[in-house]
Amino acid sequence: MKAKKLSHYDDAGRATMVDVSAKSETRRTAKARAFVRLSKTVLKALPENPKGDPLEVARVAGIMAAKRTHDLIPMCHPLALTHVDVEMAVGKEGVEIMASVATMGKTGVEMEALTAVSVAALTVYDMTKALDKGITIENLCLVEKTGGKSGEWRREEAGKAGRKG
Numbered sequence: 692m693k694a695k696k697l698s699h700y701d702d703a704g705r706a707t708m709v710d711v712s713a714k715s716e717t718r719r720t721a722k723a724r725a726f727v728r729l730s731k732t733v734l735k736a737l738p739e740n741p742k743g744d745p746l747e748v749a750r751v752a753g754i755m756a757a758k759r760t761h762d763l764i765p766m767c768h769p770l771a772l773t774h775v776d777v778e779m780a781v782g783k784e785g786v787e788i789m790a791s792v793a794t795m796g797k798t799g800v801e802m803e804a805l806t807a808v809s810v811a812a813l814t815v816y817d818m819t820k821a822l823d824k825g826i827t828i829e830n831l832c833l834v835e836k837t838g839g840k841s842g843e844w845r846r847e848e849a850g851k852a853g854r855k856g
Contacts (some may be wrong), residue, residue, distance in 0.1 A: 720791065723807065725832075752766075753814070
C-alpha cells in the first residue's frame with residue numbers, strides 16, 4: 692500500500708495551493724463542533740450581558756468567519772458558500788457550538804466549518820471574559836463531511852463535544 696502524502700506540499704517540500712481545476716463540482720458539506728466550558732457565574736450571566744447577547748454575536752461571527760476562511764488559512768481556496776449555519780446549545784457546563792457549511796464546488800468545506808466554530812467559540816470567550824478568564828475552548832473537531840472524490844466521512848466517537856465518550 693502506497694503511503695499518502697500531504698497534499699499542500701510540492702515535490703521540493705514547498706507549501707502550495709492544491710490545483711483543483713480537474714476536479715468535478717459536487718455538493719459538498721461539512722459539520723464541525725466545539726465546546727466552550729463556562730463557570731456557573733458566566734452561564735448565569737449570559738442572558739444579562741451588557742455587551743449584548745454573547746451567543747447571537749458569536750453565531751454571526753462564526754457565519755462571517757466561514758466566509759473569510761481563505762483569508763485566514765493560507766492554502767484554502769476562496770469558495771462560494773451556498774449555506775452557513777451556526778447553532779449554540781447552552782448546557783450545565785458551557786456552550787456547545789455546531790456549524791454546518793455547504794457549497795457546490797471542486798473542493799470541500801471542512802476548513803470553513805472548523806473556522807466557523809473556532810471563531811464563534813473565541814467570540815463567546817471575548818464576550819464573557821470580563822467575568823472569568825478561566826474559560827476554555829475544548830473538543831474542536833470535524834463531525835462529518837460529504838461530497839467529492841473521498842465521499843462521506845463521519846466521526847465515530849460517541850457523545851457530544853464537552854463530554855468524554
